[in-house]
Amino acid sequence: MSTKHDAIVIGLGIVGCACAWALSRRGLRVLAVGDAPIGGGATAAGMGHVAIMDDSEAQFRLTARSSELWMALRDELPSEAAVDYCGTLWVAADEEELNAAKGKHAFYQKRGVRTEVLDETSIAEAEPNLRSGLAGGLRIIDDSIVYPPVVCEWMLAEVVRRGGAVRFAHVTGATRTRVQLDGGDVIDAGVVVLAGGDVSARLCAWLPVRPRKGHLVITDRYPGFCRHELVELGYLKNAHSHAAESVAFNLQPRPTGQMLLGSSRQYGVEHEEVEARMVAWVIERAKLYMPRIGSLRVVRAWTGFRAATPDSLPIIGGRDGVDEPVIATGHEGLGLTTSLGTAELIAAILTGAPTPLDAAAYSASRDFGGHDGH
Amino acid sequence: MRAERARVAVVGAGPAGIAAAVAARSCGARVVLLDDNPDMGGQIWRRVQDGPAGEWRERVKQSGAEIRGGVTVFDAEKVGGRVRLRCDGAAGASVIDAERVVLATGARELFLPFPGWTLPGVFGVGGLQALVKNGLDVRGKRIVVGGTGPLLLAVAAYLSDRGARIELIAEQADKSRMLGFAGAMIRQPGKLLQGAKLRASIIDVEYRFGAWIAEARGDDRVRQVVMSDGGVIEVDAVACGYGLVGNTQLAQVVGVGIGHQASAIGERQEGTRHLALGTGEEQTQEGIGHQASGIWGRQEGTGHLARGTREDGRKSKETRSADPKAGAWRGRVVVDDVMRTSVEGVLCAGEPLGIGGVETSLVEGTMAGYTAAGREELARGLIPRRRRERAFAAAMERTFALREEVLRLARPETIVCRCEDVTMARIAACDHWRGAKLLTRCGMGPCQGRVCGAAVEAMMGWRVRDARPPIYPVSMNALAATGGAMEDA
Numbered sequence: 001m002s003t004k005h006d007a008i009v010i011g012l013g014i015v016g017c018a019c020a021w022a023l024s025r026r027g028l029r030v031l032a033v034g035d036a037p038i039g040g041g042a043t044a045a046g047m048g049h050v051a052i053m054d055d056s057e058a059q060f061r062l063t064a065r066s067s068e069l070w071m072a073l074r075d076e077l078p079s080e081a082a083v084d085y086c087g088t089l090w091v092a093a094d095e096e097e098l099n100a101a102k103g104k105h106a107f108y109q110k111r112g113v114r115t116e117v118l119d120e121t122s123i124a125e126a127e128p129n130l131r132s133g134l135a136g137g138l139r140i141i142d143d144s145i146v147y148p149p150v151v152c153e154w155m156l157a158e159v160v161r162r163g164g165a166v167r168f169a170h171v172t173g174a175t176r177t178r179v180q181l182d183g184g185d186v187i188d189a190g191v192v193v194l195a196g197g198d199v200s201a202r203l204c205a206w207l208p209v210r211p212r213k214g215h216l217v218i219t220d221r222y223p224g225f226c227r228h229e230l231v232e233l234g235y236l237k238n239a240h241s242h243a244a245e246s247v248a249f250n251l252q253p254r255p256t257g258q259m260l261l262g263s264s265r266q267y268g269v270e271h272e273e274v275e276a277r278m279v280a281w282v283i284e285r286a287k288l289y290m291p292r293i294g295s296l297r298v299v300r301a302w303t304g305f306r307a308a309t310p311d312s313l314p315i316i317g318g319r320d321g322v323d324e325p326v327i328a329t330g331h332e333g334l335g336l337t338t339s340l341g342t343a344e345l346i347a348a349i350l351t352g353a354p355t356p357l358d359a360a361a362y363s364a365s366r367d368f369g370g371h372d373g374h
Numbered sequence: 375m376r377a378e379r380a381r382v383a384v385v386g387a388g389p390a391g392i393a394a395a396v397a398a399r400s401c402g403a404r405v406v407l408l409d410d411n412p413d414m415g416g417q418i419w420r421r422v423q424d425g426p427a428g429e430w431r432e433r434v435k436q437s438g439a440e441i442r443g444g445v446t447v448f449d450a451e452k453v454g455g456r457v458r459l460r461c462d463g464a465a466g467a468s469v470i471d472a473e474r475v476v477l478a479t480g481a482r483e484l485f486l487p488f489p490g491w492t493l494p495g496v497f498g499v500g501g502l503q504a505l506v507k508n509g510l511d512v513r514g515k516r517i518v519v520g521g522t523g524p525l526l527l528a529v530a531a532y533l534s535d536r537g538a539r540i541e542l543i544a545e546q547a548d549k550s551r552m553l554g555f556a557g558a559m560i561r562q563p564g565k566l567l568q569g570a571k572l573r574a575s576i577i578d579v580e581y582r583f584g585a586w587i588a589e590a591r592g593d594d595r596v597r598q599v600v601m602s603d604g605g606v607i608e609v610d611a612v613a614c615g616y617g618l619v620g621n622t623q624l625a626q627v628v629g630v631g632i633g634h635q636a637s638a639i640g641e642r643q644e645g646t647r648h649l650a651l652g653t654g655e656e657q658t659q660e661g662i663g664h665q666a667s668g669i670w671g672r673q674e675g676t677g678h679l680a681r682g683t684r685e686d687g688r689k690s691k692e693t694r695s696a697d698p699k700a701g702a703w704r705g706r707v708v709v710d711d712v713m714r715t716s717v718e719g720v721l722c723a724g725e726p727l728g729i730g731g732v733e734t735s736l737v738e739g740t741m742a743g744y745t746a747a748g749r750e751e752l753a754r755g756l757i758p759r760r761r762r763e764r765a766f767a768a769a770m771e772r773t774f775a776l777r778e779e780v781l782r783l784a785r786p787e788t789i790v791c792r793c794e795d796v797t798m799a800r801i802a803a804c805d806h807w808r809g810a811k812l813l814t815r816c817g818m819g820p821c822q823g824r825v826c827g828a829a830v831e832a833m834m835g836w837r838v839r840d841a842r843p844p845i846y847p848v849s850m851n852a853l854a855a856t857g858g859a860m861e862d863a
Binding site for chain 2: 300
């Protein structure tokens with residue numbers, strides 16, 4: 001086989017597309033390969049929320065840098081990408097959560113992120129459909145939303161425009177420089193990047209990545225029902241606990257006027273069916289914050305699988321001396337946000353291009369603490 | 375929220391559902407008959423009180439079946455050996471755990487997009503009939519009826535009786551096919567008579583074969599249609615319908631096997647055709663088909679990735695169904711000889727098995743009702759009748775098979791998905807239904823692809839089989855109430 005490709009990126013979700021795009025922007029001839037469709041998997045299932053997070057310094061740096069990169073890209077993206085800087089509003093139910101919000105505010109302020117603390121009155125003004133009596137909240141002003149599949153398509157179109165290619169095929173094996181496809185085809189390249197989301201461990205068995213199922217529902221059009229991406233501060237306890245099942249209130253106003261409601265997290269469920277029980281739970285949770293949401297009509301529900309790691313940080317980079325692909329996976333619920341930072345880091349690792357990010361925090365060789373298994 | 379158990383629940387109170395309820399009740403089973411319309415009769419018997427419609431209504435009322443109108447079944451799931459139906463309606467949300475469920479969910483019209491089809495005044499044939507039944511005044515209105523199938527005649531006659539001026543009935547099928555069909559009709563004198571009666575009431579109207587509506591023109595509403603031969607007709611309204619598509623969404627969400635073979639009852643040896651699982655008949659229980667290998671290239675100037683040279687030079691088996699013209703793209707619920715689907719406890723009758731019309735629905739509904747009530751032997755006694763009906767339906771389907779031209783009427787700028795304003799060009803740049811949904815949002819609106827999905831399936835040959843609960847828009851409250859853990863007592 002010829003090695004006409006400088007790099008092969010496995011996976012056509014947002015992380016794979018971003019890596020392929022970033023590498024081709026730095027002059028590499030890239031082949032993006034994976035199961036169709038473009039922007040499927042967790043990317044299609046996700047909310048498309050670009051959020052700066054503060055659970056850890058490493059998470060903050062990756063999300064904040066990615067947020068900058070999204071901001072820089074906003075004018076290049078096609079209008080169908082539906083970029084909207086609606087901001088995130090973290091909702092504090094009680095004084096304890098409001099204190100947490102103030103702590104986060106201080107954290108963000110110190111790092112130059114624009115945030116604002118809302119009290120009981122101002123949160124009611126900001127979001128009239130929230131129930132009364134909430135303690136307040138924290139607004140992350142420059143958070144945004146985007147429609148991920150269109151971004152993926154745009155990125156791969158850019159890859160193709162720069163002499164790269166896209167191939168729909170099921171990958172059955174991969175090394176650092178070679179990919180094997182279902183049907184027996186073998187393709188060689190300068191380097192192979194694995195961005196296969198929750199199914200990455202199929203090609204790289206040691207990866208401590210587990211599928212974490214989520215449910216989302218979307219409503220008919222109710223323009224103005226909410227204005228910000230709303231997330232309960234209790235989410236912090238939920239999202240990062242590794243309990244088998246949890247839900248948290250998370251509502252997003254789509255530019256169409258539709259409301260996108262989540263979210264649930266489940267380990268150990270492999271089937272993709274919509275579970276009525278989980279949908280009911282997500283809705284009951286939302287009604288605690290927005291009682292009026294109960295009368296909104298749901299037009300569709302779906303599920304997806306996040307790629308979760310034991311320490312809630314993605315795995316970005318290659319392991320020395322091991323003939324396996326360079327890894328870019330494990331982004332759990334932040335794949336859309338962190339795709340651009342991940343891609344910048346992958347490009348830096350492979351081409352020496354500059355990045356303000358420190359690769360060590362996301363290293364494939366880091367200690368996963370004898371991860372909690374599959 | 376109301377939660378209950380039932381021996382037999384029948385979803386859909388059209389001919390198949392009514393017959394199923396009557397048959398099951400006649401065997402002594404407790405039956406609940408559900409329909410999202412307040413009135414029984416389904417689409418075909420809507421507001422029809424005389425003839426068989428009236429007789430069957432009376433029969434089911436007398437049967438002792440519990441009839442509930444205005445109830446939408448938005449989800450079905452196997453739970454603990456029973457079939458759980460999740461419902462919503464004027465009376466609130468409810469859950470029914472049934473031992474046996476008969477899916478008699480009927481059919482909807484197939485709209486094939488053509489330039490101008492979204493203008494006000496362009497209706498589906500059944501849709502316009504329903505509006506007139508609900509009081510729309512068509513007196514003196516000039517109407518062209520176009521599309522395919524016997525429904526064109528029935529609706530034209532109905533509109534004519536209510537004072538409309540039918541300018542033309544345009545049947546896309548060629549006359550030669552119709553002659554073959556007449557041969558089949560002779561073996562079914564009752565149907566021939568029905569056809570003749572329909573014809574008499576619109577005797578002065580031209581019934582043109584091999585003709586179709588190529589374009590509708592107008593401003594704030596439709597003013598003219600351009601016919602396939604280039605002729606222009608001034609109109610006040612257009613009724614257009616390309617036949618029916620069975621509603622298989624509820625069957626899909628409960629996990630029932632869907633096939634694509636035309637119903638072969640009557641052409642095959644009985645007994646060889648149990649559940650099609652493993653018989654070689656195509657089964658599509660997969661969720662989202664895998665894409666065949668292919669290389670995408672960029673199409674000049676579109677800004678979108680377009681379908682380029684496919685590596686294997688052929689269509690993907692999983693994402694393409696058979697030749698659209700043969701009608702095989704229509705998914706059909708697969709049942710055994712006595713109407714059992716591949717999911718235990720779930721039966722199906724009528725149009726979801728393949729468009730068959732009232733007589734087929736009545737016999738299949740009766741069979742499903744008997745089987746659901748545990749009297750399979752009674753259902754078996756009706757197998758020959760069903761075979762005759764299905765043979766007739768198969769002949770109809772061949773006669774009114776869609777010609778290539780009507781599948782190619784949409785221009786690049788023609789809207790295909792009305793909910794999300796997606797044009798033909800954007801869909802044609804995609805490679806399969808899921809990709810089209812993700813990239814164009816086609817089928818993502820409130821109708822959930824009920825309209826555009828069938829059209830896209832017919833035009834593109836893609837498989838559209840992605841129903842998920844809720845299959846109808848439903849309030850968050852109803853989802854919350856019906857999705858919770860229910861006492862199993």
